[in-house]
Amino acid sequence: MRIIAVSNQKGGVGKTTTAVNLAACLGACEKRTLLIDMDAQGNATTGVGINKDEVELSIYDVLTAEEDGITINDAIINVEHIKYLDIAPANVNLAGIEIELVNVMARERKLAQALEKLDRVYDFIIIDSPPSLGLVTINIMTATDTVLVPIQCEYYALEGLAELLNTIRLVQKNLNPRLSIEGALMTMYDQRLNLSRQVVEEVKSYFTGRVFESLIPRNVKLSEAPSFGKPIINYDIMSTGSVSYMNLAKEIIEHDNER
Amino acid sequence: MRIIAVSNQKGGVGKTTTAVNLAACLGACEKRTLLIDMDAQGNATTGVGINKDEVELSIYDVLTAEEDGITINDAIINVEHIKYLDIAPANVNLAGIEIELVNVMARERKLAQALEKLDRVYDFIIIDSPPSLGLVTINIMTATDTVLVPIQCEYYALEGLAELLNTIRLVQKNLNPRLSIEGALMTMYDQRLNLSRQVVEEVKSYFTGRVFESLIPRNVKLSEAPSFGKPIINYDIMSTGSVSYMNLAKEIIEHDNER
Ligand SMILES: Nc1ncnc2c1ncn2[C@@H]1O[C@H](COP(=O)(O)OP(=O)(O)OP(=O)(O)O)[C@@H](O)[C@H]1O
Numbered sequence: 442m443r444i445i446a447v448s449n450q451k452g453g454v455g456k457t458t459t460a461v462n463l464a465a466c467l468g469a470c471e472k473r474t475l476l477i478d479m480d481a482q483g484n485a486t487t488g489v490g491i492n493k494d495e496v497e498l499s500i501y502d503v504l505t506a507e508e509d510g511i512t513i514n515d516a517i518i519n520v521e522h523i524k525y526l527d528i529a530p531a532n533v534n535l536a537g538i539e540i541e542l543v544n545v546m547a548r549e550r551k552l553a554q555a556l557e558k559l560d561r562v563y564d565f566i567i568i569d570s571p572p573s574l575g576l577v578t579i580n581i582m583t584a585t586d587t588v589l590v591p592i593q594c595e596y597y598a599l600e601g602l603a604e605l606l607n608t609i610r611l612v613q614k615n616l617n618p619r620l621s622i623e624g625a626l627m628t629m630y631d632q633r634l635n636l637s638r639q640v641v642e643e644v645k646s647y648f649t650g651r652v653f654e655s656l657i658p659r660n661v662k663l664s665e666a667p668s669f670g671k672p673i674i675n676y677d678i679m680s681t682g683s684v685s686y687m688n689l690a691k692e693i694i695e696h697d698n699e700r
Numbered sequence: 701m702r703i704i705a706v707s708n709q710k711g712g713v714g715k716t717t718t719a720v721n722l723a724a725c726l727g728a729c730e731k732r733t734l735l736i737d738m739d740a741q742g743n744a745t746t747g748v749g750i751n752k753d754e755v756e757l758s759i760y761d762v763l764t765a766e767e768d769g770i771t772i773n774d775a776i777i778n779v780e781h782i783k784y785l786d787i788a789p790a791n792v793n794l795a796g797i798e799i800e801l802v803n804v805m806a807r808e809r810k811l812a813q814a815l816e817k818l819d820r821v822y823d824f825i826i827i828d829s830p831p832s833l834g835l836v837t838i839n840i841m842t843a844t845d846t847v848l849v850p851i852q853c854e855y856y857a858l859e860g861l862a863e864l865l866n867t868i869r870l871v872q873k874n875l876n877p878r879l880s881i882e883g884a885l886m887t888m889y890d891q892r893l894n895l896s897r898q899v900v901e902e903v904k905s906y907f908t909g910r911v912f913e914s915l916i917p918r919n920v921k922l923s924e925a926p927s928f929g930k931p932i933i934n935y936d937i938m939s940t941g942s943v944s945y946m947n948l949a950k951e952i953i954e955h956d957n958e959r
């Protein structure tokens with residue numbers, strides 16, 4: 442089993458779009474996959490067609506459960522039309538968790554402890570992160586094997602990379618020695634713009650990990666799909682967005698086989 | 701003096717782009733304007749050409765100062781080439797403030813208290829918010845007169861509106877009775893896309909406050925300008941991005957005159 446967190450504190454860079462579509466493509470490749478939504482916005486939950494206001498149990502209930510209370514297994518739902526994809530949904534309850542956890546023992550390990558109780562076998566777990574480096578993201582980085590960093594092809598998106606890599610280093614040192622970087626994924630790439638090309642060059646020369654071959658182009662189908670509650674492979678499998686996320690899934694599976 | 705916060709917990713919707721360019725356009729209209737960067741990413745600080753790693757005092761120092769220590773006046777810097785625009789910069793130190801403030805008395809009023817010590821006269825104060833509804837954003841909503849809500853013309857951007865309006869209501873009731881909504885600003889509008897038109901229609905029928913006449917189109921000049929450390933009026937004054945933010949500034953000044 443491989444756990445991959447999709448994280449970047451910069452907002453709107455394509456974390457949710459990547460988490461949902463990578464998980465769906467891994468499911469389509471018959472890899473048993475669990476998508477965990479750790480963002481109070483609940484976009485990943487909506488993105489796979491689940492009404493976040495109607496879920497009975499969410500990741501918030503799992504993280505705040507008593508010792509012998511509910512476990513993550515009780516919150517997991519199968520995603521319609523994708524046999525090998527399950528989700529642990531999120532809703533707005535998660536918004537208050539950072540303040541609630543501040544004085545709790547081992548506050549950084551709540552998600553790691555929840556995953557230890559998993560009673561099903563998955564090949565991959567993909568975790569969607571909120572746009573911050575607070576306690577929720579620290580919990581994610583403590584529980585995961587690797588971090589996949591989506592980087593929008595925009596100038597502001599470069600600014601926060603040093604801080605993100607610094608946080609990964611701190612978590613490696615203090616909370617999760619096995620943590621490593623899965624790679625940087627360039628998103629919303631527009632080949633007509635100089636800015637896109639400049640940002641890709643900058644990342645290739647500056648980023649201390651691997652940069653995925655797969656480039657995710659700006660593709661309106663990717664932003665339409667969530668309004669139908671479908672990952673891109675179910676909404677428009679021939680679109681450039683779908684093809685590029687399928688390529689990403691293949692790259693990750695191949696990389697996984699090499700380990 | 702009018703204080704306007706630019707807030708939306710959804711990431712990447714154009715909060716910083718709006719805060720920087722609205723403030724610069726108000727300055728160009730000879731309104732004395734202070735831009736306050738309240739996001740640890742420090743994008744607004746970079747967006748007006750200041751190296752956030754070299755500032756001596758930032759908003760973090762102001763919010764955590766002792767009773768008789770430094771004040772916001774010590775942190776204010778004039779923005780190059782825009783006589784009527786000052787900034788109170790941010791840097792990564794701000795990232796830890798939510799945890800630091802948790803057990804502090806009147807933790808929601810730190811920014812409001814800092815603004816009471818302002819010794820200069822401004823016509824407008826514009827505050828850039830981080831992508832969350834945590835203690836930093838609550839501080840901003842407690843200190844401000846109104847909230848301007850940038851809404852990206854995308855499906856996920858609609859999802860969080862109810863939660864944002866709910867937070868504004870709670871702050872109105874418990875912390876800042878004068879708080880009201882300045883309006884909703886549609887951003888990254890692409891007239892070729894059905895999705896853009898659908899989102900605008902949805903906001904016009906659903907949003908409980910006013911929706912600005914000014915629509916901010918998707919314009920590559922707006923995303924290039926930050927890499928030169930310039931607001932759009934200094935980078936490319938003839939661009940559609942610049943014209944649309946000038947229109948917004950005029951709308952806000954007219955609305956201000958009507959009060
Ligand atoms: N490659 C793409 N082409 C076109 N639109 C995209 C692409 N990737 C993402 N989008 C759209 O851009 C917006 C931002 O993407 P998304 O919500 O996935 O980012 P995020 O990093 O998860 O944001 P947040 O920081 O709020 O969690 C969404 O409306 C999404 O539909």
Ligand SMILES: Nc1ncnc2c1ncn2[C@@H]1O[C@H](COP(=O)(O)OP(=O)(O)OP(=O)(O)O)[C@@H](O)[C@H]1O
Pocket residue numbers: 450451452453572595596597598710711712713714715716717718739743829830831887888889916917918919920922923924926941
């Ligand atoms: N109208 C526009 N046209 C084209 N690009 C834009 C426009 N508005 C913003 N951008 C670009 O989109 C990206 C997101 O905008 P911005 O950083 O202002 O959003 P934000 O809401 O402040 O993000 P965060 O949630 O991280 O604070 C930036 O790279 C910016 O340059």
Ligand SMILES: [Mg+2]
Pocket residue numbers: 456457458480484570571
């Ligand atoms: Mg997201």
Ligand SMILES: [Mg+2]
Pocket residue numbers: 715716717739743829830
């Ligand atoms: Mg911003």
